[in-house]
Amino acid sequence: MSQRRSAQWYAGTDRNAYIHRAWMRRGLPSDAFDGRPHIAIANTASDLTPCNRHLTEVAASVAQGVYAAGGIPLELPVVSLGETLVRPTAMLWRNMAAMATEEMLRANPVDGVVLLGGCDKTIPSLLMAAASVDLPALVVPGGPMLTGTFRGVPLGCGTDVWRLSEEVRAGTLSEEQFLRSESSMIRSRGHCNTMGTASTMAMVAEALGATIPGTAGTPAPDSRLLEGSHEAGRLAVEMVHADRRPSGLFTRASFLNAVVALAAVGGSTNAVVHLLAIAGRLGVELTQDDFDATGAGVPLLVDLQPAGRYLMEDLHRAGGLLAVLRQVEDLLDDEALTVTGRPLTSYLADAEIWDREVIRPRDEPLQASAGIVVLHGNLAPDGAVIKPAAATPALLHHRGRAVVFDSIEDLHARIDDPDLDVDADSVLVLRGCGPRGYPGMPEVANLPLPTKLLEAGVRDMVRICDGRMSGTAYGTVVLHVAPEAAAGGPLGLLRTGDVVVLDVAHRRLDVELTPDELASREPAPAMVEAFAAPRRGWEQLYVRTVMQADTGADLDFLVGSSGSEVSRESH
Incomplete structure (x- = not known):
């Protein structure tokens, strides 16, 4: 048997081994250091x-x-x-x-x-x-x-927060009832x-x-x-x-x-x-x-x-x-x-399904093909993802006019404006929310729908973002758009009124602009102004070294296994 890694601290009779063992003798048995x-x-x-x-x-x-x-x-x-x-x-x-x-x-x-x-x-x-x-x-x-249950109905933690909060905004659920559900959720x-x-x-x-x-x-x-x-x-x-x-x-x-x-x-x-x-x-x-x-x-x-x-x-x-x-x-x-x-x-041989409503057999799936789809196109040169299982099927092929928000703050300021120029066919776009942009790639891609559309009965729209969304969220949401706007991605060149085409079957996400038209544009000043610009600490290191979503958003100097070598001694 090769020597344990821990023995490099504890084995031997020298001063360092003595120190390591002595400080750990707080109830450990005497043979704790014998391999x-x-x-x-x-x-x-x-x-x-x-x-x-x-x-x-x-x-x-x-x-x-x-x-x-x-x-x-x-x-x-x-x-x-x-x-x-x-x-x-x-x-x-x-x-x-x-x-x-x-x-x-x-x-x-x-x-x-x-x-x-x-x-x-x-x-x-x-x-x-x-x-x-x-x-x-x-x-x-x-x-x-x-x-947990509320009014006799099981509550899905997270998912029902999104659902019930939208019902409040739509006027179909009172704020009092919404808050009453809070103690039932967890x-x-x-x-x-x-x-x-x-x-x-x-x-x-x-x-x-x-x-x-x-x-x-x-x-x-x-x-x-x-x-x-x-x-x-x-x-x-x-x-x-x-x-x-x-x-x-x-x-x-x-x-x-x-x-x-x-x-x-x-x-x-x-x-x-x-x-x-x-x-x-x-x-x-x-x-x-x-x-x-x-x-x-x-x-x-x-x-x-x-x-x-x-x-x-x-x-x-x-x-x-x-x-x-x-x-x-x-x-x-x-x-x-x-x-x-x-x-x-x-x-797997003995793994049985005991409730075929919850787990469907292979020949009776909820959806025949429902895994995560990766999209490419002139809005997402390095890719974007969508979860068809959580989307509205009719929206998986959609052409609509973009309504662009330059930051989360811009979204919050305008999404409920009754004069917002938006309809059910519009494509809501939120940018500046990628790994660098916010920073940290927040879970904001499932944008709330405009109040006036909720009141009209609309419950889903195509939404596009360079950020993420909660795993408990749902909707026709394109997310992880790469490169993000803060890294020079074309999402930063989009303008309200541009026509966006989502075609999940053909794995495409495009804006109806020529390459020359896109290349002639400058990033929106309001968007650039909203990008994260930390001056110190972890955020500064993160923004400077984080990679894009299509590679996992790790820091560039952490990629690759470095092994369990022992740190140098300092005694």
Whole structure:
């Protein structure tokens, strides 16, 4: 057996080894430094990340599993990002959280790590860190909340916020009733109970092979989550003994399996930028176009909000992700391994569908081809994405007059103006919201509809943005337009009144202007004035080094795995 990484701190009789051992003797057994694997528990629990508050209890179960398998568990609080609270957007700090976790894992005497995440950016940042440091690692997803009800109807966390708030603006729901629903929305611990980004990233992590198969989607209050957490602790020790690392597990085939899963469950568009970033850390060849080539023709099998009717608790009782994947097993690579050392497909033989309303069999899909589509054209030279499963079918081929907003503030100032020159056929365009522009690529692409159109009964319009939208959101929304306006993309040259053509079937997003007409234009001064221009700190570093959405919006100097080499000693 080769020497443990942690032994480079603890082994020997010199002064440095003495210091390392002595300061860690706070209840550890005397043989803790004699070759037992030291397992970090990277915990994103925080009172300010309410979806992850319960992860401290989960960490305790992981620690018991590590001890039971002969390892030494070491809880490591890491940067936690609360999607609903931090401003301007949690995405601004995803890369920072990944970098900080990576550096703490590399700097400390640990041999492996269990990653605890739930809220949207926590699982992506943890996986990016694990990919870069390349220590044996696995994910325990924190799980969705239980279903709450309002006026006898189940509430989808996030999705129903968008729906009910629009009804208030339309005058069909009172503000009093809207506010009354607030206490019903969040019934228990856990993240959003829709197929938003948090649920999606748990599903994607399992399809990627990063979790114990069958774990993702277990509700946060379910005792089986703690049982699975205990098993994850045991497995982490096994992974160290077997030297089972991200670089050997997460291959291109693994990522394409995740793309298939993303399509089959109707997952969040945010998974595109997260998977691209994780692959970039590993040096795995994965492009935005792979999501279309591999996923667009995959049938939508899960009837979950925002693309359907049900919620995560229903998906779990109906058979969970493994039951879904069994229906599309022929589309999966049967050699792609999981953290257990076994192929993902080896777990599918006994996966049954227990409710065919929630999980549809392959021959009765909700939609025959519903994966994320990648668009190109003179408005998106490097691509843009759309989620047909959450769109209005009649709008997937649309030609309309652009109504352009130069910033989020401009949108808020004018969207409810009764004199706004807009109709149901217009195309709403919001720009300056990409990685550099805001900065951080906020979830604003699902623009609110003009009040006067809501009052007339309109509930969807084509919307285009260089930002993102919440995974809980819905509508005919083109997002992640690249290059963004702040990076010189043609979206910055668009003017109100230009005719925009969306043609999803042919993967096109264009403005009816000649190349010469576009080239003759200057960026709108009001838009340029609104771009982010930070002078110091993280925002300044981010704006200067962030890449575009089509490559995952990571920082350019973080791409590529750098390994788990030990930091230089300073004693």
